[in-house]
Amino acid sequence: MLGPACRMTAFDAAPVPEPAARSDAGALERFLREVERRALRMAELATGNREEALDLVQDAMFGFVRHYGERPDKDWRPLFWRVLDSRLNDWHRRQRVRGRFRIWPAPHADDDEDPIASAPDPYEPGPLARLADGEASAALDAALRTLPLRQRQAFLLRLWEGLDVAATAAAMRCSEGSVKTHLSRALANLRRTLGEHQ
Amino acid sequence: MNTPHDENWIERARALLDQSTDALDAATLSRLHRARQAALAQRRGMSRRWALGAGVAAAAALMLGLGLGLHRNGQTDRPAPATPEAAAFQPADIDVLTGDDDALDLYENLDFYAWLDAQEGGSSG
Numbered sequence: 655m656l657g658p659a660c661r662m663t664a665f666d667a668a669p670v671p672e673p674a675a676r677s678d679a680g681a682l683e684r685f686l687r688e689v690e691r692r693a694l695r696m697a698e699l700a701t702g703n704r705e706e707a708l709d710l711v712q713d714a715m716f717g718f719v720r721h722y723g724e725r726p727d728k729d730w731r732p733l734f735w736r737v738l739d740s741r742l743n744d745w746h747r748r749q750r751v752r753g754r755f756r757i758w759p760a761p762h763a764d765d766d767e768d769p770i771a772s773a774p775d776p777y778e779p780g781p782l783a784r785l786a787d788g789e790a791s792a793a794l795d796a797a798l799r800t801l802p803l804r805q806r807q808a809f810l811l812r813l814w815e816g817l818d819v820a821a822t823a824a825a826m827r828c829s830e831g832s833v834k835t836h837l838s839r840a841l842a843n844l845r846r847t848l849g850e851h852q
Numbered sequence: 853m854n855t856p857h858d859e860n861w862i863e864r865a866r867a868l869l870d871q872s873t874d875a876l877d878a879a880t881l882s883r884l885h886r887a888r889q890a891a892l893a894q895r896r897g898m899s900r901r902w903a904l905g906a907g908v909a910a911a912a913a914l915m916l917g918l919g920l921g922l923h924r925n926g927q928t929d930r931p932a933p934a935t936p937e938a939a940a941f942q943p944a945d946i947d948v949l950t951g952d953d954d955a956l957d958l959y960e961n962l963d964f965y966a967w968l969d970a971q972e973g974g975s976s977g
Contacts, residue, residue: 690884694876712890791871814865814869841862
């Protein structure tokens, strides 16, 4: 479910800083090599299909290089995730329009949460703690796939990719407040879903 | 937002996600490699097109400049004369200055020829 503050315009219509220096191809390749695996996993979690995920990552690489390859390398990270996020949103919209596959259950309404029920129990060791790696990995994948797209993106960009709130907001084209809201709800949903696997 | 309790399982989740990227199979890694190389090749192609475009534009500008220069040489417009004497100077004066003897003779004896012309006019009238 998309947050109200999120803009769904094309990524290349959003304002970006002007280039300060030309980048070199070697640095660009190193950057893409560094992010491509995480990008693939992110796309795979969004689509549930590796082939589609590979196509989306390739498309994102093309778009990123075409539009932002000349930008200073310090700007690359949020811009790359912005391009991929845009591709994932487009894919998600197409799926909804076509109604072909329901990869995930009906999206959660972001406003129907009981904050007391979703609050963590301080005496619990936490989800994933009692599972072996293989089981935990499968449980985590399944739990991430049940999240609404924006919540999953906020979780992955903020806590896995390590972007700060501002960079995550830039990548998701929404306000910093929306990022915090999406992340908070993602954590509550993951805690609840993974808790069911204990 | 995150409690210490959250930090534990989030760290575990992060480690599991990292493991999943390390465990990607060779075919998938090869596809990623090809995708990356194709994206970078597109960039090199763009650079070449830019260079070609710049070359064509420079050649066109050069041709235009040459064309304009040749056109101006064919025209008779000159800069405005700096003094009245220069303004009075006529192209025919060049004959006098370039050593044509007949023209120089005419120029030296202008008074005589003017008198002769008056005499002939008077005798015929």
